[in-house]
Amino acid sequence: GQNIDQPTEMTATEGAIVQINCTYQTSGFNGLFWYQQHAGEAPTFLSYNVLDGLEEKGRFSSFLSRSKGYSYLLLKELQMKDSASYLCAQNRDDKIIFGKGTRLHILP
């Protein structure tokens, strides 16, 4: 979607760490969201970054670099239930613009 780029798919092992990268268009930027979406369900909010740096929330952390138009979502101690799509989304001009999502597969 609209100049938000993230990998299509990733695979990781249960208990491991995975980093999902996202690049976005810097113009009109107000903030960067990460959402989790399980198959057939609505997206659920994970994190929101407005300022540069790392924000940690339990097993999930999100990083933002505004000058580079770059963010990542870090998932630690992966569990099978973390198998889902992870959507990077930009708060741009009062709208949220979503990327296509990264499908994360967790192997036992």
Added chain:
Amino acid sequence: DTGVSQDPRHKITKRGQNVTFRCDPISEHNRLYWYRQTLGQGPEFLTYFQNEAQLEKSRLLSDRFSAERPKGSFSTLEIQRTEQGDSAMYLCASSPRAQSSYNEQFFGPGTRLTVL
């Protein structure tokens, strides 16, 4: 339950028919958004309201689509003369803040439309 609700959850229709979906946002949320999502894609912005005013409509939205939020509470999305390409999940989201740099949106469960 005080989350965003959508009705119906599933709709199967024949090409050429009209369909209408309803969204009830979290009470007192003044912003309401409609998105469309197809398989393997992220949600695609369609339109949004602040109270009863429709502030923006995507250029991708054809004139067969119309949305209303007459009293600033629930909203309806109507698709006229449906086409097979309209088959998708239609998501509604609401947001509590009128003007803020923080614009977290709370999503409803979606309405899955299948056009035969």
